[in-house]
Amino acid sequence: MRDNFRAENDVTTNAVKIAARNVQVYYGETHAIKDVSVDIEDKTVTAFIGPSGCGKSTFLRCINRMNDTIDICRVEGDIRIDDEDIYDRRVDPVQLRAKVGMVFQKPNPFPKSIYDNVAYGPRIHGLSRNKSELDDIVERALKRAAIWNEVRDRLHAPGTGLSGGQQQRLCIARAVATEPEVLLMDEPCSALDPIATAQVEELIDELRQNYSVVIVTHSMQQAARVSQKTAFFHLGNLVEFGETDKIFTAPEDPRTESYITGRIG
């Protein structure tokens, strides 16, 4: 872990990548997300924090329309990526998800080889013309996910045989291989040990060079370490959104203060 690493506040100049306005989400009768509006910037790590069940994962899944796969889920409001409404009829959720990659809480490599796991996205989106191009894409993705050195000799071993931390980095490699513009991470470290967590956090900071990263986390230390912007959710509401430093040192809302000091949640 890099002790001296701290989120830097050089993000004010970045353009807005994702703009959400008055987003409401319902699961059947339950009103899970209440009127959330937020601007997520490009080349920035944005952390969503909040107690369990506050809707942060639900909101994350709205950004790549993963909630479409849940029958009873209904999304209202407006979410724009690069000023394009992603809930517009003309948008194909399948193409949207290629542009907005996602990494899940539990590492979920496919029961295929490491190579095939990473090549999965490029193959279905036709990103390579031949085998050597695909090899390059796989190698680049694995390198970017900081796992290349560990798996370069066993690319054709099953991905499920890796350790938990390696599996999660493999899933990150799999997500970046499709060249997304936004990377959504739903508690990517909750199933990992501290060392693997440190590796993934370091990786997230590097991914910031190319992507807009949104990370849901339960650990406030993690949010403070990796993010430049932080959004605090409580009971389906977006309570406070701002610079990470400010949220953690001088929160405006009393609920935010209670949460980060450990009084609610």
Next chain:
Amino acid sequence: MPASWILLIIIALSVIGYFIAKQRALASGGGDRRVLHSLPKYYGTNAALAAAAPALLILGIWMILQPVVIDSIISSNLPEAVQADRGERSLAMADVQRIADGLDTAVSRGAMTADEAVDIRVGASNVRERLAEVGVALGSEVDANTLQMAQEYRALTSTGNIWRAIAVLVVALGGLAIAYMMTHKDFRARNSVERAILSLLIAAACVAILTTVGIVFSLIFNTHDFFSRYPAEDFFFGTRWEPSFSGRGGASDLGFLPLIWGTLFISLIALLVAVPLGLFSAIYLSEYASKPVRSIVKPLLEMLAGIPTIVYGLFALLTVGPLLLDVFGRDGVLGVNWMSGGTAAMTAGLVMGIMLIPFVSSLSDDIINAVPQAMRDGSFGLGATQSETLRQVILPAALPGIVGAILLAASRAIGETMIVVLGAGAAASLSLNPFEAMTTVTAKIVSQLTGDGEFNSPETLVAFALGMTLFVITLALNIVALWIVRRYREQYE
């Protein structure tokens, strides 16, 4: 004392045991339930079990062994010549038993007194007529020796029954007494009842296993008998199946190959129908169907599995066969004249395939559902469509299980009888034409055993060799299938 009385007494004893043990347990705790180790009902159950279980066990064993023992004692009195031949010996013993039973019946109906029955002599009275009066018909005149043996049989049986009653009741009372003495507030009655339940469960499991072992042994002995009358190489490698039934004389050709060919050919047709249809419907149900559709379609599909196979057989014979004949027959729609009769490998195969659909679809559906949602999320999250996810992630992950399901369906197909008997015809032929009549191993087992052939002839005994071979094949298929399914299950749990 008849067995039913003994049974009633045992039940009464165990009911009494239940209440007195419960009472004693409460008394030993000074009336306070909380100082007892177990609930009072456990003390009662323990005593009831101690009274009933060993006594019933002895009663059962006694009832099985007594006739065997008496039989062997009596039959040693038979003439040497009769004893030597198994058939004659069992006939003679049947006579003895019949007379003994007849005398018992006569006594119980009041047609004779017990003393008359004991004193009855061949010369003094006509035994056959006396017995006929009470409704016991005898095949021939009773000779003195048989009558004497029958009397001996009666005597031994009644002595045996008295000892049986004494032994069983002593054991029942003893068990009750021991359980009653042991009943005390510190006695762990609950644990001992649990142990009794455990042994009951083990016994139930053993019945199934022992039955299987019994089936296998009966197959093995009869198969061995068959091979001592018919050369094994002619059976396994013979290409002609032409049994000649006794009476006509002449040797039979009992070649196994045409039968197994028919079996495999029809099973293959059935699987070609069942696997795609079953698999596709499983995919639709598990991945695409909405909840209401699924809740209606799945039970409907599984209802196919509940239709008796004879009904499928009728469907094959009366509907599918004529339909196929209209298409592929002489004056059919296609004008090809491939098919000469309604019964053909294709008829049976198609109908059997329909029968197998629920096997494939239901198992595959479970297996596809067992693939974790995380796999689907991962694939959707990368921008894959539903069918890409299905083809590239879910089916490969579920493949071993699906193969297992298909193998289970295959072993069902190989063992299927009624559809084949009605739909496939009776001629054993080594043909490649699916529209020709064929027959299978199972259908031939039926026809060999239901004919009026002598039981000891190879033409009849061949059924056991066929059954054994079929058993080995389906057993192997099932083992492979279960092994594959289990290996798959370990992957995610």
